[in-house]
Amino acid sequence: MIIVSALRHIEILTAERNFTRSLSLLAPWQTVIFDVDPLPRDHLILAFNDITAPETGCVLPDDANVRAIVEFGRSCRIDDYVLVHCWMGVSRSPAAAYIIACTRAPGEEKAIADALRRRSPTATPNRLLVSLADDLLARGGRMVNAIDEIGRGCAFEGDAPPFALPLDWRAGGGIAI
Secondary structure, three states, rough: EEEEEEEHHHHHHHOOOOOEEEEEEEEOOOOOOOOOOOOOOOEEEEEEOOOOOOOOOOOOOHHHHHHHHHHHHHHHHOOOOOOEEEOOOOHHHHHHHHHHHHHHHHOHHHHHHHHHHHHHHOOOOHHHHHHHHHHHHHOOOOOHHHHHHHHOOOOOOOOOOOOOEEEOOOOOOOOOO
């Protein structure tokens, strides 16, 4: 199971669940400080801004970031409980969860995007991350097209509520949290 979350929900989620792996997608200037260390030992941190085109003073997601996300997803075991988070839980972490699910289930890009939208009306996966993954995984535009079809998430104030996607997509389903 992949749980997608904003940073501020992590301590509550880790108190309720026993995550085996986690992926933090943060801006280069961010640091994560917890009163207690709630994250699993198997924890990958990637640092880039939530942008889709170059901006002065910002770090654009690149091929190396996407390769790291894909390898992270490939190395997950079927029974892993995975936490993926970013600052707001809207763009970077939904994109990474989508990439991980697509990595593990070739040909299911549209079904996964549709499931992502059902589970998170606020998610707007970072299109650049998805496009780089589409190229890396040789999906011929299927990942980008599927994300384009679900469109932008609905407007909201604050960060997005957590949601779940199945890690083993072929087993289907997953649960909403």
